[in-house]
Amino acid sequence: MLDVYVYDSDISRHVSVQKYCFTYFIQNNIQSEIRCITDNVKEAGEVFSKAESQSIFIISCDEHTDFLINSLRKGNRENYLIIVANDFNDILQYMKPGHNPSGFILRPMTQNDINKLIGDIISDYISKKKEHGFGCFTFKSKSTEYSIPFESILSFESGNKKIIVKTSENEYSFYGTLDEIQNNLPDGFIRIHKSFIINIAWIKQIDYSDSKIILNNGNIVYFSRTYRNIIKELFNIGTETVS
Numbered sequence: 001m002l003d004v005y006v007y008d009s010d011i012s013r014h015v016s017v018q019k020y021c022f023t024y025f026i027q028n029n030i031q032s033e034i035r036c037i038t039d040n041v042k043e044a045g046e047v048f049s050k051a052e053s054q055s056i057f058i059i060s061c062d063e064h065t066d067f068l069i070n071s072l073r074k075g076n077r078e079n080y081l082i083i084v085a086n087d088f089n090d091i092l093q094y095m096k097p098g099h100n101p102s103g104f105i106l107r108p109m110t111q112n113d114i115n116k117l118i119g120d121i122i123s124d125y126i127s128k129k130k131e132h133g134f135g136c137f138t139f140k141s142k143s144t145e146y147s148i149p150f151e152s153i154l155s156f157e158s159g160n161k162k163i164i165v166k167t168s169e170n171e172y173s174f175y176g177t178l179d180e181i182q183n184n185l186p187d188g189f190i191r192i193h194k195s196f197i198i199n200i201a202w203i204k205q206i207d208y209s210d211s212k213i214i215l216n217n218g219n220i221v222y223f224s225r226t227y228r229n230i231i232k233e234l235f236n237i238g239t240e241t242v243s
Contacts, residue, residue, distance in 0.1 A: 003032050007038060013109075017084075055076070059082070153199050154168065190231065198215070
């Protein structure tokens with residue numbers, strides 16, 4: 001389920017946000033966590049940009065709003081955003097086109113404000129997950145559920161009965177098989193080895209002489225002879241190297 005991240009320049013106000021969120025989760029029997037509460041902008045930006053599992057972000061509207069929203073979108077473009085402001089003047093001053101918040105709360109915040117917005121967000125999350133799977137790969141690791149956008153995934157690698165899913169920022173491991181994963185992936189992923197599946201969109205260069213593929217982030221993966229012709233057919237090329 002969706003976890004919550006909070007930024008406010010006044011750390012004392014986090015106590016209320018935390019209490020309201022916990023109350024909502026407990027009353028509705030939802031297993032979610034408050035993963036980050038901070039008044040430090042730099043710390044918030046670093047944490048937000050690495051939060052790839054789709055989450056809810058509650059952010060105080062101030063001069064750092066644009067930076068923080070860019071950070072959380074970097075972590076996962078599908079993240080939900082709640083903006084908390086003193087009045088509409090703050091919203092007009094600091095909000096920019098493209099921020100696309102899921103809702104606003106004007107201070108003083110109440111339990112009903114949180115109940116309404118988080119309730120609507122979770123309903124939307126569940127509905128989209130059932131209908132579209134969010135365009136995300138969903139899995140569990142150490143009792144935590146992750147939903148990572150397919151476009152952010154570089155590769156899947158198998159080893160020691162575990163799957164390692166790599167993104168440009170992080171990697172995660174969980175129990176499974178590549179065959180199971182391959183059967184549930186959208187177009188755009190290709191098996192290049194019995195132990196590797198990669199995202200075609202991340203390919204920078206294919207070197208057939210060394211049987212290797214260089215990804216946009218610099219990672220190198222090797223394909224087996226079994227999949228050589230499949231790769232060449234996919235790209236409809238006959239040259240030894242493509243960029």
